[in-house]
Amino acid sequence: xxxxxxxxxxDFENISTNEELLTIIKKKKISxxxxxxxxxxxxxxxKLQVELVKLQQWVAKNNKRVAVIFxxxxxxxxxxxxxxxxxxxxxxxxxxxALNKPTEVEKGQWYFQRxxxxxxxxGEIVFFDRSWYNRAVVEPVMGFCTKEQYKTFxxxxxxxxxxxxxxxxxxxxxxxxxxxDEQLRRFDARNDNPLKRWxxxxxxxxxxxxxxxxxxxxxxxxxxxxxxxxxWIVVKTNNKKKARxxxxxxxxxxxxxxxxxxxxxxxxxxPNIVMRYYRSANHLD
Numbered sequence: 413x414x415x416x417x418x419x420x421x422x423d424f425e426n427i428s429t430n431e432e433l434l435t436i437i438k439k440k441k442i443s444x445x446x447x448x449x450x451x452x453x454x455x456x457x458x459k460l461q462v463e464l465v466k467l468q469q470w471v472a473k474n475n476k477r478v479a480v481i482f483x484x485x486x487x488x489x490x491x492x493x494x495x496x497x498x499x500x501x502x503x504x505x506x507x508x509x510a511l512n513k514p515t516e517v518e519k520g521q522w523y524f525q526r527x528x529x530x531x532x533x534x535g536e537i538v539f540f541d542r543s544w545y546n547r548a549v550v551e552p553v554m555g556f557c558t559k560e561q562y563k564t565f566x567x568x569x570x571x572x573x574x575x576x577x578x579x580x581x582x583x584x585x586x587x588x589x590x591x592x593d594e595q596l597r598r599f600d601a602r603n604d605n606p607l608k609r610w611x612x613x614x615x616x617x618x619x620x621x622x623x624x625x626x627x628x629x630x631x632x633x634x635x636x637x638x639x640x641x642x643x644w645i646v647v648k649t650n651n652k653k654k655a656r657x658x659x660x661x662x663x664x665x666x667x668x669x670x671x672x673x674x675x676x677x678x679x680x681x682x683p684n685i686v687m688r689y690y691r692s693a694n695h696l697d
Contacts (some may be wrong), residue, residue: 416450417442453653461500461658463679470669472505475534479580480663481543484588485597485626485697486616489649493588493656494539497663501537510541513556523547523565524572531581544569545585548633554615566636573642583642584663587630587689588649589696592623616695627697634689644689648696658685 417440427433430451437444471478480497482490498506509530518526524544532538542550547565551557557565573583590598599616602608619626638644645662649655661681 421584423661436692446667448451450653453657456657457496457660460657460664461496464497464500465500467664467667467669468501470504470667471537472502472535476667477534478537479532479540479576479581479583480537481540481545481583481585482588483542483545483549483586484649485595486613486619487589487595487602488588488590489655490541491651493586493659494541497539497660505536507532507536507538507626508541509538509543521538523561531576544572545633545637548637549626549629550615552629553622554618561644566632568637569637570642573637573639577641582664582666585644586659586662587634587644587646588655589646590649592620594650594696596620612697630697633695635691638689646687646689647693648685650696654682654685658682662686 419436419440419442423436427436434448434451470476482494484490494508499509507530511526511530514526527544530538530540544565547557547562548569552559552562576583599619634644647655647659647662658681661679664679665681
């Protein structure tokens, strides 16, 4: 049986860049499709992160206020996407908001009150890892709010977001859409990885069991809170890497920031992965 071509220690000693490594691999006709996909992803990710740095500088210079909301089922990739967005941004004009469950005092306040203080200041971008939309899906599914509180929220949230819009706050709302099978696969992977096991919570365990209930409330949320001034952007996330770069492209496409003419990457998102919500859309979840 003919031995498969492989890399040697000498090969590695004679290279210093990824490009040189790829040249040797192609010369030896070694199949590395997965590696090539990852390298292409890393290359595109870096270009988009450069553009995000430019965008942040423009936001700071022009005192813009930007809130980027990441919602979705558990294990849809919210945290991973946010990390790639924030990786090279200036922490002085950027924040992550991931609130814990409300305190007893907060439970007695107007629901939006604890989120108002987290809204972006002039010149700032704020990333929300879950947001006030907890009350639209997670809380009613898990019984963390009353039916009256839920109904009140759905009436108030479009007005709340319209006030922010009129005051100049840009809100970008992502719903990361994941299939049931892929969610289960990621749950299993979390349990198998001691570095990720902390992510798995009792609420996560209910994710599969209450899948249809989540779907019902998700669709109710879309129908009541998708507006022209604050639309829902649905992102297919079974492929996490593609989802991350397409989310970045969408954010970049929403602003006419300086040096936009010099963009070295595709700034318009793939419509097969990123799309505005509409009732007839075939979402993964």
